[in-house]
Amino acid sequence: MRIKKKAILLGIAVVLPVLFSSCSENDSISDISESSTDVSNTVVIQTDEAPELTEAVSVTTSEPAIPTSAELSTSVPNEIRTILNGVSVSDKNSFVKNPVEFSVNKSKSVCSLKITFKNYIDIYTLQHCILDVNISEGSYRFDDNGVNADGTINLTAQPDLIITNESGISEKYAIQLEREALDLPVVNIFLDGGASKSSIDRNEYSRMTFYMDCSATAEFESTPTVTGGIKGRGHSTWTWEKKPYRIKLDQKESLLGLDKNKDWILLANYADKSLIRNCVAYDMGRELGSFVWNPSQYPVDLFVNGEYQGVYTLGEQREIAKSRIDIYESDTEADRGYLLELGGASEEQLANNYGFFHTNLGLANFITFVDPKPEKITSEQEQFIIDYVNKAENAIVSGVGYEDYIDVKSFCDWIIIHELTCNLDSCFRRSCYMTKDKGGKLEMGPIWDFDLAFGNFSVDNPYYNTWFTIGSDAPKKEETENTAKTADTANTAETAESTEEGPYITTNWCNYLMYNNSFRSMIRERWFEVRDRLVQRAVTSIDYYSGKVEKSQNENFRVWNILGVKTAYESYSTASIADYDGQIQYIKDFIYKRAEWIDKNI
Numbered sequence: 001m002r003i004k005k006k007a008i009l010l011g012i013a014v015v016l017p018v019l020f021s022s023c024s025e026n027d028s029i030s031d032i033s034e035s036s037t038d039v040s041n042t043v044v045i046q047t048d049e050a051p052e053l054t055e056a057v058s059v060t061t062s063e064p065a066i067p068t069s070a071e072l073s074t075s076v077p078n079e080i081r082t083i084l085n086g087v088s089v090s091d092k093n094s095f096v097k098n099p100v101e102f103s104v105n106k107s108k109s110v111c112s113l114k115i116t117f118k119n120y121i122d123i124y125t126l127q128h129c130i131l132d133v134n135i136s137e138g139s140y141r142f143d144d145n146g147v148n149a150d151g152t153i154n155l156t157a158q159p160d161l162i163i164t165n166e167s168g169i170s171e172k173y174a175i176q177l178e179r180e181a182l183d184l185p186v187v188n189i190f191l192d193g194g195a196s197k198s199s200i201d202r203n204e205y206s207r208m209t210f211y212m213d214c215s216a217t218a219e220f221e222s223t224p225t226v227t228g229g230i231k232g233r234g235h236s237t238w239t240w241e242k243k244p245y246r247i248k249l250d251q252k253e254s255l256l257g258l259d260k261n262k263d264w265i266l267l268a269n270y271a272d273k274s275l276i277r278n279c280v281a282y283d284m285g286r287e288l289g290s291f292v293w294n295p296s297q298y299p300v301d302l303f304v305n306g307e308y309q310g311v312y313t314l315g316e317q318r319e320i321a322k323s324r325i326d327i328y329e330s331d332t333e334a335d336r337g338y339l340l341e342l343g344g345a346s347e348e349q350l351a352n353n354y355g356f357f358h359t360n361l362g363l364a365n366f367i368t369f370v371d372p373k374p375e376k377i378t379s380e381q382e383q384f385i386i387d388y389v390n391k392a393e394n395a396i397v398s399g400v401g402y403e404d405y406i407d408v409k410s411f412c413d414w415i416i417i418h419e420l421t422c423n424l425d426s427c428f429r430r431s432c433y434m435t436k437d438k439g440g441k442l443e444m445g446p447i448w449d450f451d452l453a454f455g456n457f458s459v460d461n462p463y464y465n466t467w468f469t470i471g472s473d474a475p476k477k478e479e480t481e482n483t484a485k486t487a488d489t490a491n492t493a494e495t496a497e498s499t500e501e502g503p504y505i506t507t508n509w510c511n512y513l514m515y516n517n518s519f520r521s522m523i524r525e526r527w528f529e530v531r532d533r534l535v536q537r538a539v540t541s542i543d544y545y546s547g548k549v550e551k552s553q554n555e556n557f558r559v560w561n562i563l564g565v566k567t568a569y570e571s572y573s574t575a576s577i578a579d580y581d582g583q584i585q586y587i588k589d590f591i592y593k594r595a596e597w598i599d600k601n602i
Contacts (some may be wrong), residue, residue: 005234046577061270092207123306128152138165146175182551185256185300186213187266187314189230189247197304201237205229212255212300212314217548220256220298233265235346235430237451240568242270242310242560246317256298258316259323266302267313270560271568274583275299275311275553276545283541287534288413291445292435293318293325297443299549309554316444318433321372325446328438331376334384335438342432343425344368357386359393363508364428370426376501392442396509399516402535407443412523413530414444415510420534421593424452424569426469428508455590458571464590465597483558501565524602531595538591546584 120526129152146159153159153453161173179186184499191199192207208230214220223404228249232238244384245266252260269275278297284292301308320329331594345356345366355374358365367389392405402408418426425431431449436442455464513519557563564578579585 040228062272069559091383095302107481121276123156123303126156126306127154129155138163174224181216182301182555183216183548184311184552185217185222185298185314186303187211187300187312188303188306190305191230194305197307197309200230200243200245202232205231208247208250210247223253223255226250226253228262236569237268237270238432240268240270240474242268244268244312246425253316256296258296260504261316261323263317263319265315265317266300267297267451269311269313269316269451270562271570272456273574273577273580274454274542274546274587275549275556276315276542277450277454277456277587278313278315279545280541280587281417281423281447281453282540284417284421284534285445287445287537288417288530290409290413291447292327292410292437292443293446293450295446299545299552301552301555308555310559311552318370318448325371327435327440329370329440332378332440334380336377336381336383337371337438338369338436339371340385340389340434340436341368341430342366342369342428342434343430344370349374360390361393361397362513363393363397364389370433388436389442393509396512399512399518402513402516402519405441407441408519408522409526410443410445411513412519412526414447415514416527416530416534417447418453418469419467419598420538420591421450421453422455422457422464422590422594423450423469424545425449426458427471427510452569454587454592456570456574458569458575460567463595467510467514467601470510470514471507471511527598527602531599535591535595542584542587546580550580 011357012591021058033089076079126189128148128150140161140163142153143160143162146157148154153445155175159175161175162170163173164170188211190209191197192209195206206229207227209225210223211225212223214222226249228247230245230247232243233246234244237244242319247266249262249264249265254260255264267278272278276299279299282295282297285291295318297313299311300314301310302312303309316324318339320327320337321327325337325339327339330336342364343366347353348368351366356366356368358367368374369382369385372381388405392402393401415426432444433446433448434442434444435446514523563580564576566572566575574583574586577586
């Protein structure tokens, strides 16, 4: 005799505690309802017919009707739990996604309930849930591995719900937890010893476990769980609320399909509400193809200790290495490969007066030794590169023989991409990098740090109708046009009289190069050679990355509620745009207008 097993699970309501609710301990359900009439935080699965275990059944919920405040205050579904440990539950747990599937898996002979939740929910919330179960008869319990000491349920343990009917027949219903699949890789970082995110230091690495889940995208492979360290990074960006990080893995790994390396970065893009300016700029750099190396970066969703941090950009750290800036390395030779940053001196270096230098004419200042590092560079190496940079500066100022010291094409392309994007730092202020290989010339690049580019800096001319690589104390044009002056008699930043001003930084090498007839002719020719494809590459990249970020940006700005709010150094133009689509359109419009301005003024 075959006995049919009735499905006696009539309803299961998922109610999660909200630790950050603004409701007080004494709030009633009517108080909560008056602050929000959204009851989508309760998910109920109803079955009218009893499914047999030999068949597959899928029942989904629909969005519930939204009652009025008066209706809520007098008639509330008894599945809703409003208080947990004195913390009121409001509409914050509307992160549970509909539909929720209740199905019978024929091959496994087990009923399962799949709870899909939104991307930004932290692990702690999922580990301390209330599940209210309504059954028509009998009793239910959760297996012990899923029950916490306080009676809440740990959904991450994937507990079984065991239901026993009045005849004593039991069935197991496996609760499956699934994070909503968005379109970005998900980076998970767990700090050792339960350390908090706030313990991450700017200078010292904290131990961590790292894992990247790429199941939401077919473009990349997930990484195995690895160990390493994490610390803060950046200059002013480290002082902002959404922090950037540098990670160092214990062993070399390939992330995002890139060459294996230990050193990677996570950029916060707090001041960039498009979340993609750096990615777009680096694609443009690849289009030009003249820099010694172009960094690769890609948007990701970041979780630290299970808590969602928002959309970050994961990418390569700039360094001399075979897989990065591939130039000659030597611990002892003076004529070796060098990576320098103009304006890169840190507060510590400034306070202790080490690790940087100024050129003799003062046109390039606070030049830091990035690789080799200040603590590793020898005195002979330091003097060698300082002497070479000064010789290059003398030639640039005199207008005679500068081609012997600098790679002209890389200088042209570096100026072009920084002028097209109006990068804040392009006046040799900061994040301006140069390399010199063994036996080679100074080359500009790699390009770096474009979160305050593309019309996103408040101090800049709001019409962006000026040069950005040229400093504000520009020398007289006639004094820089193929002059035969020696460097000893050339005007410096202190004596030059301005005829055309840049945004805010004093005279630098670009002032002299852009008013040298020979160099100006070369950069004009190069501009019109690359102009159309560079603009097209920018627009194509904007469309690609914004499409990838589209779902996650909603969750990012749920955590960082800054759309329409001025933050950091961003422009008032971008700060006034209160929607993501508007932020993306702003960048496109900016590129077209800026290209037209360069056409007329180059």
